[in-house]
Each structure stands twice: as structure tokens, then as C-alpha cells.
Amino acid sequence: MTERLADMTGLTPLTEIAASPDLHGTYARLREQWGYVVPVLLEQGRRHPINGWLLLGYREILDVVQDERRFARNPELHWRDYVEGRVDPDSGLAPMMFPRPNAYFADGETHQRLRAPLDQGLLELDQHAMARRIRAICTELTGDFVGRGHADLVAEYAAHIPMVTVANTMFGIDMEHSRRLHEGLLALFGSGADSQDGYLDVQRILTDVIAARKKAPAADMTTAFLRHPNLRDDTEVMQEMLLMISAGYETTTIWIARALLLMLSDPRFSGRIRGGTLGVNEALDEVLWRDPPMTHMPARFPVMDCRIGGRQITRGDALILGLAAAGSDPRIHPADRANWWQEIDNRAHLGWSAGPHTCPAKGAARTIARIAVETALHELPGVTLADPDAPIPLVPSPWTRLPACLHVRFPTASSAPKTVGGIR
Known part of the structure; x- marks a missing residue:
């Protein structure tokens, strides 16, 4: 096929793919139609449709993310639709795909300079203190509804944990501003009409926090970023904060919610509470294979014409990484192995991407998610889905599949069983 990406019409919207109730079935149908590199509609746009290539293959994604010389991250220099002014200035794609002065959108030496404060800040975290803090937060949150007998484990639990x-x-960041951050980040990841308003509100909050820390430094990462020699001004400090907070908020909430859903709906995992074989760590790993926090990761841009998965790609096309699709690549997990999800301790997934831009906070995120899931199951003995047959609604987004709610029931304290099976 030689048709230019920008000229293609009638393509499947990326948001529609992400919202599919049978995500991996949808990927299988797209592979059958297009192969491992699929043209998709990113946004309709007022003047032009904005298209991209969705990579559905494990090897194709790995080749792209590990080759910085041929595939760049900076849209200001390399995304043709942006450079040529085809993307509307108020596009819903802006918060996730327009250039920002942080490590996510940088390449080469600039990326290394901006990545260093993130790596150093995470390395200096007191992991034991953080674990104690997380466990206390989770216990306090469940204590708010344990006597009620029902709860929404997204709105009342999973969404609050990364916020705190x-x-x-x-x-x-104080709790009032943390709640506003949560609302702004939901809009940002949604890439809808309100995404830029949400992004601007997040910027205002972080700018205020930076101003406060300049006057009163504290033992936190805001102060550490302000003091780091690699960050040249307040804009870079704010953008680094935004990068880490946005990654930590949405993705950790999704990981917690998805792991809880798996533990409560799949007998291989729900049986663990009663002495079964698969536990929380296995559930967390399976989520990273099947439904990782970032379903589709924007974006890489080829700096020269090339071929990927047998398809001709033009310099400046937007490449979207199908991180969830990589997990069901039939060349990695053959289709005749219906239970391939049961591969225990296999962490070769691409749930955190790979290469120089791999997620720097995956260790901290696992600590948060593991303690959150363990605590919910321990503090809510007998917890079950309120309606096991009801579909789980999703928050609309082309990038993520955040459950909009997770309604559960459980015995109240007076009627709960005295003992609960161990949780690994």
C-alpha cells in the first residue's frame, strides 16, 4: 500500500479501539485486516483528520523504542502533522502529543539531562517509609466504608491512593489541590474537548506549589527538583513534576483497579484468598500483559522513510505503541495456547515500554499497587463484585482503559468471617 497516511479516510478511531469490550479480539481482527502496523484515526480535527500508525506487534514495538537514531520522541521537530500546522491548536491531543520541555518529549542528550532528576529522585525515596505510608492510607480508606457493606473501589479507593x-x-501538594490535580489529569488523558482546560489547571496548581516551595523548602521531590542542576528554570521543574505525577496518577490507579478486578473475577486469582495458587504479584504481572496501564503510548516519529512490519512508513508519521497489543501478539503467545496468561513470573511484557524511555517509576508503582490490592483484600474479607455479570464501564480515552467504577459487596464487620486465607 502506497497511500500516504495523511490521505487515508474511514479509519477506525483509536478511542474506539481502546474502548472495545473485547480488546484483544479487536486487535486480532485488525491484524487480520492490516497486519502488525495499522492506520488509525487519532482525531477528526476541524480542518484535517489526524492519523497515526498503531503498532500491534511485540517485535515491531521493541525495534522502535530501542532505536533512538531512527525513531524520535520530539514532536516539535519530527511530527509532520504538527510541523505543517495540520493539527488544530486547541486539539484534544495537545496534552499528550504536543511538545513540552520534559524528558518524555526529548531525545538524546536533552533526554538524558531531563531524565536524571527523575531517576535520582526515585532512587532517593525512602522505600520503607513509603510502604508504611501507603499501607496506612489504604487501611484508612477501607475504614471509611468497611461498615457499609458496599463500595466503589475505583472512586473510593484506587483513585485516592496515588493522589495521596x-x-x-x-x-x-495539599489534599485540596491533589483532588483538583486528579480531575485535571482525567481530562488530560481523555484527550477530549476539555483536555486542554484540564492541562492548564494542572499547570496552575504545580506553578503555585513551586512558588510555595521556593519560599519554604521541604523534604520532598518538588524541592529536590528546584535544587537539581539539570533543571534550568521553573518551567522545566513544573514539566518534570507534571510528567511524574501524571504517570503516577492515572497509570497506578488503573493498575490497582485492574488487578482488583482480576482478583475478584477470575477463579485462578480469587481462589488465592481461600488458599488457591495465584496471588497478588501474579495478578499484577498478568495485568501488565493483558491490559497494562498505558494501553496505547504516544508517540514515536521516524526521522527517515522506513519499513516497519512490512509496511512503508514515511518520515514524520506518528507511531503509536500498542503496549496492550504486544501482550497478545500471536508470534509471542501462539493462538492455540488459550491459557498463555498463566505464565507465572514472566515479566518480558512491554507494559512499561522499553529502551531509553522505559518508565522510571515501575518499582515504586509496583510497591503502591501491591500494597493497595493486598490491603483491600485483607480489610474487606468476603469481598465480591456487586454484579459479576455487569460490564465494567471505561473512562473514555484513546490511551488508557481506566474502569469508571468497580462496585463490590462484602460482609460488614459484625458479620465478616473471623479468618481470611493468606495473601501472597
């Missing part, structure tokens, strides 16, 4: 641990504990 990342924004409040790590960056010293």
Missing part, C-alpha cells in the same frame, strides 16, 4: 502517595507524600 504521589502528589501529597512525594511532592508535598
Whole structure:
């Protein structure tokens, strides 16, 4: 096929793919139609449709993310639709795909300079203190509804945990502003009409926090970023904060919610509470294979014409990494192995991407998610899905599959069983 990506019409919207109730079935149908590199609609746009290539293959994604010389991250220099002004200035794609002065959108030496403060800040975290803080937060949250007998484990639990641990504990942002951050980040990841308003509100909050820390430094990462020699001004400090907080908020909430859903709906995992074989760590790993926190990761841009998966790609095309699709690549997990998800301790997934831009916080995120899932199962003995047959609604987004709710029931304290099976 020689048709230019920008000229293609009638393509499947990326948001529609992400919202599919049978995500991996959708990927299988797309592979049958297009192969491992699929043209998709990123946004309709007022003047032009904005298209991209969705990579559905494990090897194709790995080749792209490990080759910085041929595939760049900076859209200001390398995304043709952006450079040529085809993307609307108020596009819903802006918060996730427009250039920002942080490590996510940088390449080469600039990326190394901006990545160093993130790596150093995470390395200096007191992991034991953080674990104690997370466990206390989770116990306090479940205590708010344990006597009620029912709860929404997204709105009342999973969404609050990263808000407190990342924004409040790590960056010293008070709870009122943390809640506003949560709302702004939901809009940002949604890439809808309100995404830029959400992004601007997040910027305002972080700018205020930076101003406060300049006047009163504290033992938090905001102060550490302000003091780091690699960050040249307040804009870079704010953008580094935004990068870490946005990654920690949405993705950790999704990981917790997805792991809880798996533990409560799949007998291989729910049986663990009663002495079965698979536990929380296995559930966390399976989520990273099947439904990772970032379903589709934007974006890489080829710096020269090339071929990927047998398809001709033009310099400046937007490449979207199908991180969830990589997990069901039939060349990695053959289709006749229906239970391939049961591969225990296999962490070769691409749930955190790979290469120089691999997620720097995957260790901290696992600590948060593991303690959150363990605590919920321990503090809510007998917990079950309120309606096991009901579909789980998703928050609309082309990039993520955050459950909009996770309604559960459980015996109240007076009627709960006295003992609960161990949780690994």
C-alpha cells in the first residue's frame, strides 16, 4: 500500500479501539485486516483528520523504542502533522502529543539531562517509609466504608491512593489541590474537548506549589527538583513534576483497579484468598500483559522513510505503541495456547515500554499497587463484585482503559468471617 497516511479516510478511531469490550479480539481482527502496523484515526480535527500508525506487534514495538537514531520522541521537530500546522491548536491531543520541555518529549542528550532528576529522585525515596505510608492510607480508606457493606473501589479507593502517595507524600501538594490535580489529569488523558482546560489547571496548581516551595523548602521531590542542576528554570521543574505525577496518577490507579478486578473475577486469582495458587504479584504481572496501564503510548516519529512490519512508513508519521497489543501478539503467545496468561513470573511484557524511555517509576508503582490490592483484600474479607455479570464501564480515552467504577459487596464487620486465607 502506497497511500500516504495523511490521505487515508474511514479509519477506525483509536478511542474506539481502546474502548472495545473485547480488546484483544479487536486487535486480532485488525491484524487480520492490516497486519502488525495499522492506520488509525487519532482525531477528526476541524480542518484535517489526524492519523497515526498503531503498532500491534511485540517485535515491531521493541525495534522502535530501542532505536533512538531512527525513531524520535520530539514532536516539535519530527511530527509532520504538527510541523505543517495540520493539527488544530486547541486539539484534544495537545496534552499528550504536543511538545513540552520534559524528558518524555526529548531525545538524546536533552533526554538524558531531563531524565536524571527523575531517576535520582526515585532512587532517593525512602522505600520503607513509603510502604508504611501507603499501607496506612489504604487501611484508612477501607475504614471509611468497611461498615457499609458496599463500595466503589475505583472512586473510593484506587483513585485516592496515588493522589495521596504521589502528589501529597512525594511532592508535598495539599489534599485540596491533589483532588483538583486528579480531575485535571482525567481530562488530560481523555484527550477530549476539555483536555486542554484540564492541562492548564494542572499547570496552575504545580506553578503555585513551586512558588510555595521556593519560599519554604521541604523534604520532598518538588524541592529536590528546584535544587537539581539539570533543571534550568521553573518551567522545566513544573514539566518534570507534571510528567511524574501524571504517570503516577492515572497509570497506578488503573493498575490497582485492574488487578482488583482480576482478583475478584477470575477463579485462578480469587481462589488465592481461600488458599488457591495465584496471588497478588501474579495478578499484577498478568495485568501488565493483558491490559497494562498505558494501553496505547504516544508517540514515536521516524526521522527517515522506513519499513516497519512490512509496511512503508514515511518520515514524520506518528507511531503509536500498542503496549496492550504486544501482550497478545500471536508470534509471542501462539493462538492455540488459550491459557498463555498463566505464565507465572514472566515479566518480558512491554507494559512499561522499553529502551531509553522505559518508565522510571515501575518499582515504586509496583510497591503502591501491591500494597493497595493486598490491603483491600485483607480489610474487606468476603469481598465480591456487586454484579459479576455487569460490564465494567471505561473512562473514555484513546490511551488508557481506566474502569469508571468497580462496585463490590462484602460482609460488614459484625458479620465478616473471623479468618481470611493468606495473601501472597
